[in-house]
Amino acid sequence: MELELRHLKVIRAIAEAGSLTRAATALGLAQPALSAQLRRIERTLGGALFERGRNGVRATPLGELVLERTRIVLPAVRELQQEAARFARTRRQAERLRIGGTHGPLLGALVDRLAGAAPTTTVTTRASWSERELADLLADGRLDFALAGTCGSAAPPGAPHLAWQEIAVDPVFVMLAEDHPLALGREADLAALADEEWACVPGDGCFADCFTAACARAGFTPRRMYETDTASCVHLVQVGRAVGLCRATFPPTPGLTTRPLAGTPLMWRHLLGWHPGSQQPDTAATLLTQARTAHARAAARSDSYTNWLARRGDPDTALR
Known part of the structure; x- marks a missing residue:
């Protein structure tokens, strides 16, 4: 024995x-x-x-x-x-990443980047219109990372308990039907859109209040706002029912064009969040680098955004 x-x-x-x-x-x-x-x-x-x-x-x-x-x-x-x-x-x-995100192309672009950079890692995603819900999922350990955003300099959701790092800051653009009178211009004056109806995706941050305030500064109160999913927003713009609000990185889409708002009255800050007690610093750094690269490539695919950056004399802004 x-x-x-x-x-x-x-x-x-x-x-x-x-x-x-x-x-x-x-x-x-x-x-x-x-x-x-x-x-x-x-x-x-x-x-x-x-x-x-x-x-x-x-x-x-x-x-x-x-x-x-x-x-x-x-x-x-x-x-x-x-x-x-x-x-x-x-x-x-390390072999699994659960990533949450709000609407927009950045989540898909990040998944694409991770598929190439870490092919053995299984990535699952969860989309939500609510930044607060994503923050709660991070705090509860049901997500590893979350892509969210804030209007201007507003505090990110769950800020005292979570780590948030800035990916990029974009101007808010408008989506116009390709035959809209303002579609041929370099930019659209917000006051010139006073008689339009509007479409945007929902959220629980302060964006709606910031938009209303920007309209008030331009001398009008916005008419009806359709809060719906991205595909529905695109349809409403394409058929001329509404003018859409979108991020500057919105991808090229048949039947519509995107234009910056004169004077840049609205800004959107892209953020990557995680719980500092649940993630290794090197993993967070890798995700942040990949998210910034994904954003830069999305920005480069938007002619209206690259033209806007060139006119500002700061062509590298979208790459930070």
């Missing part, structure tokens, strides 16, 4: 209990079965480990030697098991 780890645990249990009867109870064995197992262990080790007496058992010199080794071996094995479990959890986390 070869000595096994379970045999060392039996020896330690007998020494700690001080008797075979009490040790058998602690190990959940019958006392005769424990006695037989101890005899097999002693034959394997070449001598008696315990002296049996009326008051229990006492370790022999050989037993003391073995017990001394168990005090080293058993904690070391337990520590090895704990380290292996931590490594396995970290490995599983």
